[in-house]
Amino acid sequence: MFDRAMVRVSLCLPEADATLSTATVSTDPDADALELIAAGDSRGCQRLMQRHLTRLHALAVRMLGNASDADEVCQDAFLRAWRQVPIWQAGNARFSTWLHQVVLNLCRDRLRSRMPPLQSDGLEALQADGDPEQLRASQDTARLVQTAVNALPERQREALILCHFQGLTNIEAAGVLKLNVDALESLLARARRSLRSGLASLSDASSRKSP
Amino acid sequence: MNAMSLSRLRELLDAYGAESAHWPAHERDAALALIFASQPARALWHSAQALDSALDQWLPAAPDAALSARILAQLPIARGAWRSQLAQLWSDLGGWRLAGPAFAASLALGALLPLLSGDSQRDLPDEDLIAAVQFIDEPLE
Numbered sequence: 069m070f071d072r073a074m075v076r077v078s079l080c081l082p083e084a085d086a087t088l089s090t091a092t093v094s095t096d097p098d099a100d101a102l103e104l105i106a107a108g109d110s111r112g113c114q115r116l117m118q119r120h121l122t123r124l125h126a127l128a129v130r131m132l133g134n135a136s137d138a139d140e141v142c143q144d145a146f147l148r149a150w151r152q153v154p155i156w157q158a159g160n161a162r163f164s165t166w167l168h169q170v171v172l173n174l175c176r177d178r179l180r181s182r183m184p185p186l187q188s189d190g191l192e193a194l195q196a197d198g199d200p201e202q203l204r205a206s207q208d209t210a211r212l213v214q215t216a217v218n219a220l221p222e223r224q225r226e227a228l229i230l231c232h233f234q235g236l237t238n239i240e241a242a243g244v245l246k247l248n249v250d251a252l253e254s255l256l257a258r259a260r261r262s263l264r265s266g267l268a269s270l271s272d273a274s275s276r277k278s279p
Numbered sequence: 280m281n282a283m284s285l286s287r288l289r290e291l292l293d294a295y296g297a298e299s300a301h302w303p304a305h306e307r308d309a310a311l312a313l314i315f316a317s318q319p320a321r322a323l324w325h326s327a328q329a330l331d332s333a334l335d336q337w338l339p340a341a342p343d344a345a346l347s348a349r350i351l352a353q354l355p356i357a358r359g360a361w362r363s364q365l366a367q368l369w370s371d372l373g374g375w376r377l378a379g380p381a382f383a384a385s386l387a388l389g390a391l392l393p394l395l396s397g398d399s400q401r402d403l404p405d406e407d408l409i410a411a412v413q414f415i416d417e418p419l420e
Contacts, residue, residue, distance in 0.1 A: 125346070129340075130337070135340065142346065150354050217334075264330055
């Protein structure tokens with residue numbers, strides 16, 4: 069018997085419609101904070117942080133893999149936000165979408181400057197050279213997911229993180245990634261297919277090599 | 280509302296997962312209708328939900344509370360912002376709601392203190408009296 073109640077919980081409608089991404093700043097949920105910042109009032113930044121810091125920090129942690137780098141990225145992003153507000157053009161996108169764009173760009177810069185760079189050749193390398201100790205340490209689902217997501221090609225990983233974890237609409241995520249919606253959908257589908265098979269393989273490898 | 284095909288639903292679930300909030304708004308109703316009406320559609324949805332559940336296990340820790348303070352500390356405060364900071368301080372102190380009665384109370388206390396402090400002050404010689412005594416005590420030239 070299909071559990072309709074369960075589906076209704078999971079299929080709850082979003083509070084905001086995708087079309088809001090093109091709303092003017094007057095309907096931007098952050099309009100009040102932006103007005104304060106434009107007046108040089110640091111309470112505006114406090115409001116922005118209360119609303120978005122945890123979410124943006126999670127984005128940076130998922131992209132970079134550690135909290136201290138994510139802290140620095142968030143500090144930089146909010147400093148840029150403070151400077152951006154006086155020249156912010158209302159009507160293009162929500163300010164929170166712009167913040168996602170900034171954090172993503174800062175994460176990309178850091179990833180590119182790392183030595184060695186994160187390989188984007190998929191899960192195969194991980195599975196082939198899977199260190200038993202590493203796999204053992206990755207037994208729990210969260211670690212497996214982190215490993216699998218990090219092994220995705222860069223654009224797939226970004227699309228998945230923005231849409232699934234950050235909850236951006238397809239239009240917002242496509243805007244951040246400078247893609248059209250069809251291209252975004254293609255990236256997402258490839259990412260999820262890779263994850264589905266990759267997670268199964270990693271889980272099998274991990275359980276086989278466990279004592 | 281246009282009906283959705285099973286293949287389109289598969290594409291939708293493959294890309295966006297089982298959460299309807301992540302689906303394109305214009306396709307949401309049709310997708311829901313198909314899931315409620317079709318057993319194969321529900322099987323696809325359950326499969327997508329299983330992957331979502333695994334992904335959702337990856338929850339980064341919330342940022343340290345000190346991060347907010349560090350971010351605020353690095354902001355260049357613009358000219359004129361001292362007014363808003365003063366307003367913030369005033370607001371933190373309770374504004375007129377608290378400061379008004381406190382001011383009135385201090386005025387009243389200032390007026391009452393001399394009366395409540397007993398007669399000792401009144402016993403002290405007046406400044407004019409002291410000056411007069413000094414004048415008298417001065418030797419005539």
